[in-house]
Amino acid sequence: MKNEILRLEKVTVIRDEVTLLDNFNLHIFQGEIMGLVCINANGKEPLIQLISQNLPIHYGRVYFNEVLVNNYRHSPMTMNKVAVIEQKSRLIEDLSVADNVFVLRRGFRKYVISPRVLNEQFRQFAQEIDADIDGRDLVAHLSPYQKCVVELLRAVIMGAKLVVIRDVSNCIGAADLIRFHELLRYYCGKGFSFLYICNHHEEAFKICTRMSLMKDGKILRVFDRNQFQNDNIVPYYVGEFADLAAPETDVGRKDSILAFQNVCTEKLRDMTFTVARGECTVLFDMDNTVLPDIMRIMNGRLYPDSGTVFLEGAVFTQEAAQHALEGTIAFIGEDPIRTMLFKEMSYLDNLCFLLDQKNNGVRLNRRIVRSIAREYEPVIGPEIYETNIMNLKIQSLYDLIYYRIQLFHPKIVFCVQPFAGADMYLRRHLIGLINRLKQKGITVIFLSVNIADSLMVADKLIRLEKGRFNSEYLRSEFNLFRSEGTTLEELFQ
Known part of the structure; x- marks a missing residue:
């Protein structure tokens, strides 16, 4: 039986009389990459905030690691073991890679810090995935792909149960994206779970084990991997692009x-x-x-x-x-x-x-x-x-x-x-x-x-x-x- 990492059950979030999440349902299991394709941006940011922290909701329940952590009666405002990797890096540019990975994570309580020890610990994790990154390097000197890898390693080291990957294809090249997808598959095999958020179904098809389609803060449909076909997407939005052919040019x-x-x-x-x-x-x-x-x-x-x-x-x-x-x-x-x-x-x-x-x-x-x-x-x-x-x-x-x-x-x-x-x-x-x-x-x-x-x-x-x-x-x-x-x-x- 699969362990359930995250379940949002009929969640509704309303702010300033605007419905951000509407009867929202989402299940993510251990060791899977759940895709979330957003037809429009409505609800994307509130969803990520809610997954990361147990903020007030108007209706529904949120379970994390099979424990009820949030409901419409009481929202404890506690943080969940979730990491977010997105186009804008959350790393501190002027600090080293090792400092970002170890010192700045929640729960780090050492008063005397040995850079040599931290660099050696990072080297072991980087070597495991064949990442050519030195713990002594300044983050500012890293490529966008290397920054994503460092953030992924930080999520693994801090023990995140769920890693949200958001629109990373906008900042790393196609060749590096293939390599990053391989890392996600590797850590899936290690029991980590991912929510892969993007704006195009073809990108989700390449990496996800299942895919949800969201519009206006509501899940329209969930696709299993054997349903990853363009014909299944057409009724929801692809057909609207049929009249957008480029002008003919010779x-x-x-x-x-x-x-x-x-x-x-x-x-x-x-x-x-x-x-x-x-x-x-x-x-x-x-x-x-x-x-x-x-x-x-x-x-x-x-x-x-x-x-x-x-x-x-x-x-x-x-x-x-x-x-x-x-x-x-x-x-x-x-x-x-x-x-x-x-x-x-x-x-x-x-x-x-x-x-x-x-x-x-x-x-x-x-x-x-x-x-x-x-x-x-x-x-x-x-x-x-x-x-x-x-x-x-x-x-x-x-x-x-x-x-x-x-x-x-x-x-x-x-x-x-x-x-x-x-x-x-x-x-x-x-x-x-x-x-x-x-x-x-x-x-x-x-x-x-x-x-x-x-x-x-x-x-x-x-x-x-x-x-x-x-x-x-x-x-x-x-x-x-x-x-x-x-x-x-x-x-x-």
Whole structure:
């Protein structure tokens, strides 16, 4: 008989008259990886908080390790033996790995600390899983994958009964994700249990033993492993993507707008690839190592040690990069709502922000701004006159970011991990916004370590591995793989 690690039984959580968890049911057994695919973000954060700590609930019961720890009558506020590993590391960057693993864990009561002893203890745990990490290393010097491994080892050492893995595919490359999945399977065999939270069923299919589908804080259905088929998911959300085909483009006949030719930096090794004008290209970094260097080259902060970058047929120098930022190139960062919007400015001021920075750009005045408002109001709606953008929903904030780029109308826009952290409804919305950029003739380049949903809008995928160009796939080949029942992710494994 399987031991039950966690059971949420008809749990309802209401805060500020908003239902966050609605009659929520979830069972996790010892030694399994339970997947949780979130169609939207509603309820995700409250669920993780409730699993970690026995917070007040309005109805239902919570059992942890087969003991009733929380119910609607009494919530003791105690902590459960749960660890959370997510995109944003919870490690202290300025401390060593061993200090993070041993000294900062709950229950550590030693007053005299021997670094030598701690490093030796960590070495034994790291050696067990063949992890090339030294306990003396500063966390700040670790790669995103190594940080995830350290957090996993800390969870094991502290005796966590359940480890929550949340959206880690947004921060570690595809090759490292495969290795991390192997570690999860290893510790499953040791009796540890995992709740693997992600936004795409194809990712859950690869690693989970069972999978739950959540929407609006409620479990819609639980799938056993023998039910892991796309056809079983279609009724819940996949079918909604059927009308989001990317605009047809004849990539083969377009001229090159961007080319890297034998480019070398600290991370790039004879990097060579070409992007055609007007297409959407995914630069898929299998190792999550080269994308920062590509970004720094394109924004003029890094010049290659050797090789040449061509933009519209001309050599792309650092001086040319400065001119390009004034009209030819634009960037949408990984967390654009936090990094690209000005909370103190109105919607219109945010929308027009880049215009006066453009080469030969217009000098903004009230007449120009009113003209822009009249042009975009039919598309944006009355929100265009909002003075406090923090009153807007997340989709409206993304509209603001993408319409700002559309109004600026660069020749190329680089999108860093455009779908990272987005639930399925927001991903659908983003695909529509990206297609609008393409329809305006703007070349779109994704810088990605995870290609989930990127192929819905891409014309070409370029695979980068170990600092080099590896392979290239056109849109016609995406459909070929699907027809053969194979995804590009599976092909790369």
